[in-house]
Amino acid sequence: MSPLDQHPLPTSQLREWDNAHVWHPFSAMSAYVDECAPIIVGGDGFDLIDSDGLRYLDGISSLWCNVHGHCVPEIDDAVHEQLGKISHSTLLGLSSEVSIRLAKALVDITPQRLTKVFYSDSGATSVEVALKLAYQYHQQKANPEAGRTKFLCVGNAYHGDTLGSVSVGSMDVFHRTYRHLLFPTVTVPSPVATRVADGHTRESWIQHCFDQVTWLFEEHHASTAAFVIEPLVQGAAGILVHPTGYLKHVRELCDRFGVLLIADEVAVGFGRTGTMFACEQEDVQPDLMCIAKGISGGYLPLAATLASDEIYNAFLGAPSAGRTFFHGHTYTGNPLGSAAAIASLRLFESRNVLANAAANAEVLATRLQSLNDHLYVGEVRQKGCMVGIELVQDRDTMLPFSSEIRLGHQVTLMARKAGVIIRPLGDTVVLMPAPAMPQQQISQLCDVTFQAIDDAIQKALRNA
Numbered sequence: 001m002s003p004l005d006q007h008p009l010p011t012s013q014l015r016e017w018d019n020a021h022v023w024h025p026f027s028a029m030s031a032y033v034d035e036c037a038p039i040i041v042g043g044d045g046f047d048l049i050d051s052d053g054l055r056y057l058d059g060i061s062s063l064w065c066n067v068h069g070h071c072v073p074e075i076d077d078a079v080h081e082q083l084g085k086i087s088h089s090t091l092l093g094l095s096s097e098v099s100i101r102l103a104k105a106l107v108d109i110t111p112q113r114l115t116k117v118f119y120s121d122s123g124a125t126s127v128e129v130a131l132k133l134a135y136q137y138h139q140q141k142a143n144p145e146a147g148r149t150k151f152l153c154v155g156n157a158y159h160g161d162t163l164g165s166v167s168v169g170s171m172d173v174f175h176r177t178y179r180h181l182l183f184p185t186v187t188v189p190s191p192v193a194t195r196v197a198d199g200h201t202r203e204s205w206i207q208h209c210f211d212q213v214t215w216l217f218e219e220h221h222a223s224t225a226a227f228v229i230e231p232l233v234q235g236a237a238g239i240l241v242h243p244t245g246y247l248k249h250v251r252e253l254c255d256r257f258g259v260l261l262i263a264d265e266v267a268v269g270f271g272r273t274g275t276m277f278a279c280e281q282e283d284v285q286p287d288l289m290c291i292a293k294g295i296s297g298g299y300l301p302l303a304a305t306l307a308s309d310e311i312y313n314a315f316l317g318a319p320s321a322g323r324t325f326f327h328g329h330t331y332t333g334n335p336l337g338s339a340a341a342i343a344s345l346r347l348f349e350s351r352n353v354l355a356n357a358a359a360n361a362e363v364l365a366t367r368l369q370s371l372n373d374h375l376y377v378g379e380v381r382q383k384g385c386m387v388g389i390e391l392v393q394d395r396d397t398m399l400p401f402s403s404e405i406r407l408g409h410q411v412t413l414m415a416r417k418a419g420v421i422i423r424p425l426g427d428t429v430v431l432m433p434a435p436a437m438p439q440q441q442i443s444q445l446c447d448v449t450f451q452a453i454d455d456a457i458q459k460a461l462r463n464a
């Protein structure tokens with residue numbers, strides 16, 4: 001049996017090759033091979049379909065990127081039409097109609113300060129671009145400041161897995177192995193009060209976080225190129241929701257001290273928090289914005305880093321001056337991804353997706369209230385359609401379950417048996433429905449997840 005044959009392969013054969021050859025990301029492979037994960041062969045609306053014909057509600061938007069569902073006719077047609085023209089050329093020395101159209105469309109919907117679009121192919125690369133742009137900008141601006149080489153970032157941040165994006169991240173579980181490969185950064189405390197330092201109340205801890213970021217700007221601004229932040233919500237940290245005003249506070253500090261603000265909207269953009277982009281909710285204009293995931297409706301790898309005219313102008317000059325941004329990606333501005341993105345943006349308008357996302361957020365908020373008194377739910381965190389349900393052994397002390405139990409993972413296995421796909425962050429169960437998902441499927445997602453939480457906890461307690 002050849003993998004190049006066109007006829008369908010039995011699940012047993014696919015699983016054999018999967019276990020033998022595919023190295024899955026962020027997966028404990030010794031456990032994965034025994035868990036018989038679904039092998040997805042199709043999608044229909046907001047369902048995934050596996051090789052045995054079983055259907056699963058896509059409760060995490062295929063890792064936070066799907067917007068309108070799977071096999072959406074309008075996006076399919078746009079990609080098919082582009083296939084009939086050209087699938088890829090290059091933006092190095094050439095341009096393409098569809099990438100030009102998309103750039104203009106992105107500038108029209110992002111904060112006003114952002115006028116230039118640099119394409120790449122993933123969230124991590126969009127952040128990598130932003131870091132290099134910020135660094136080079138300070139070397140080349142009208143009044144150069146060569147000493148601005150540092151980056152300020154937020155505790156528990158996650159910005160991707162390339163070495164630059166890891167350097168400005170601070171999630172030890174992901175990054176400790178690579179610490180000797182990374183450039184140094186300055187980290188401010190994450191402004192969330194799930195757990196507070198000794199001697200603090202929740203309120204005093206949040207004030208401490210505001211004060212601390214101010215102090216660190218005062219201490220390090222002369223050597224700082226940019227502040228990097230996930231606006232409003234830190235996604236991979238467990239859906240940590242920042243208090244109102246923090247993002248605006250950081251913007252004001254950046255303005256005061258001449259530091260660039262990099263907004264990583266990869267996870268929170270395209271309707272996830274209730275507005276097209278999270279920065280809108282505090283009327284913040286970043287200097288650089290990173291977008292990916294939902295940009296193509298969750299269809300194809302595509303990303304962009306948007307920059308202001310001020311930054312762009314620092315790179316202008318005679319070719320011999322060497323002011324060029326020497327950075328690029330082979331598939332930069334890929335026509336298929338760009339065509340999908342344009343079709344997705346049209347659907348945002350024609351289907352009023354943001355209003356649907358707001359309705360979904362209300363359904364989620366109502367349903368999540370039933371967990372407020374759950375004995376093993378330490379905290380429920382929500383911003384728009386982003387939800388994190390943190391499971392703990394003792395809610396009064398926020399004592400976690402033993403990591404050996406892998407409780408969050410056990411919840412996903414229980415949900416899978418009931419036809420729903422979710423994925424945890426440790427013992428925080430994440431719900432990330434697509435912004436365009438119908439409300440009845442939001443209810444299905446909640447029903448299955450809540451039952452899966454109870455079933456997984458009962459199983460863990462029986463085995464304790």
